[in-house]
Amino acid sequence: xxxxxxxxxxxxxxxxxxxxxxxxxxxxxxxxxxxxxxxxxxxxxxxxxxxxxxxxxxxxxxxxxxxxxxxxxxxxxxxxxxxxxxxxxxxxxxxxxxxxxxxxxxxxxxxxxxxxxxxxxxxxxxxxxxxxxxxxxxxxxxxxxxxxxxxxxxxxxxxxxxxxxxxxx
Numbered sequence: 536x537x538x539x540x541x542x543x544x545x546x547x548x549x550x551x552x553x554x555x556x557x558x559x560x561x562x563x564x565x566x567x568x569x570x571x572x573x574x575x576x577x578x579x580x581x582x583x584x585x586x587x588x589x590x591x592x593x594x595x596x597x598x599x600x601x602x603x604x605x606x607x608x609x610x611x612x613x614x615x616x617x618x619x620x621x622x623x624x625x626x627x628x629x630x631x632x633x634x635x636x637x638x639x640x641x642x643x644x645x646x647x648x649x650x651x652x653x654x655x656x657x658x659x660x661x662x663x664x665x666x667x668x669x670x671x672x673x674x675x676x677x678x679x680x681x682x683x684x685x686x687x688x689x690x691x692x693x694x695x696x697x698x699x700x701x702x703x704x
Contacts, residue, residue, distance in 0.1 A: 538565060540603040541592065542629060547599030547699050548582070548637040549630070553645040554606035554620070564589035565602045570681030573641065576689065580696040599699075601635060605645045621648045631669055636702065638671045639695055642678030649673075661691045663698065672698065 537555045550573075552565070559567040566573035567589035578586045583598050592602065606620045626649065630638055640646035643656035650659060650673070664673040676691045 537604070537607055538563065540601070540607075540629065541565070541596060542601045542603060542633045543596060544633050546596075546601045546633065546635040548639050548695070549601040549603060549633070549635040551626070551638060551640045551645050551649075552602075552604045553642060554604050559589070562589060565592045566679065568680065571679050572681075573679040576679055576692050577696075580689065580692045582692075582696050582699060601633070603629065605648055623648055623652065627668070630671060634669065635671055637674055637695070637698060638668060639674040639676055641676060642680070643675060646675040661688070662694060674698065 537560060542549065555565065556568050558569070559565060559571075574583075574587050574589065577583050577600070582600065583595065587594055595602065603626070605623060605626050607622060607625070608620065640649065643659045643661075644654060646659045647654055647656045650664070659675055661675050661677060664675065666673065674695055676695055677688055
């Protein structure tokens with residue numbers, strides 16, 4: 536069974552992945568796949584004040600950070616997923632209920648399903664999106680997975696950290 540959401544009302548940011556991988560599910564921790572740089576990146580840019588290990592992911596809530604995925608019914612790599620695996624409406628309901636200040640997609644695939652209703656990632660741009668979802672800012676960041684290194688640019692995470700740490704900008 537995939538990992539439970541790490542969600543509370545009025546978080547600063549909720550990071551949204553596509554799906555938990557089998558190795559992260561086995562480790563019972565988000566972003567626990569070998570080579571995923573999620574925790575070091577959010578620490579390097581100042582979203583968390585200390586490096587959090589995957590098995591400590593629940594402590595992210597103490598920093599106003601939540602975690603979830605668009606695919607909750609199975610663990611899989613992005614290329615193993617089918618259109619019906621994505622529960623966009625269920626995700627939107629969660630975001631309406633929890634009302635985070637920022638919804639940040641960790642990678643373009645989840646963002647494409649949320650924004651466009653399909654897997655056309657070439658039409659999704661990184662950074663802050665022009666449209667809000669309800670009252671939440673929508674942000675797309677490059678995936679922190681090792682398999683997405685060719686798209687990597689930490690500046691997007693720096694922009695996100697600035698948005699989180701300077702709420703009136």
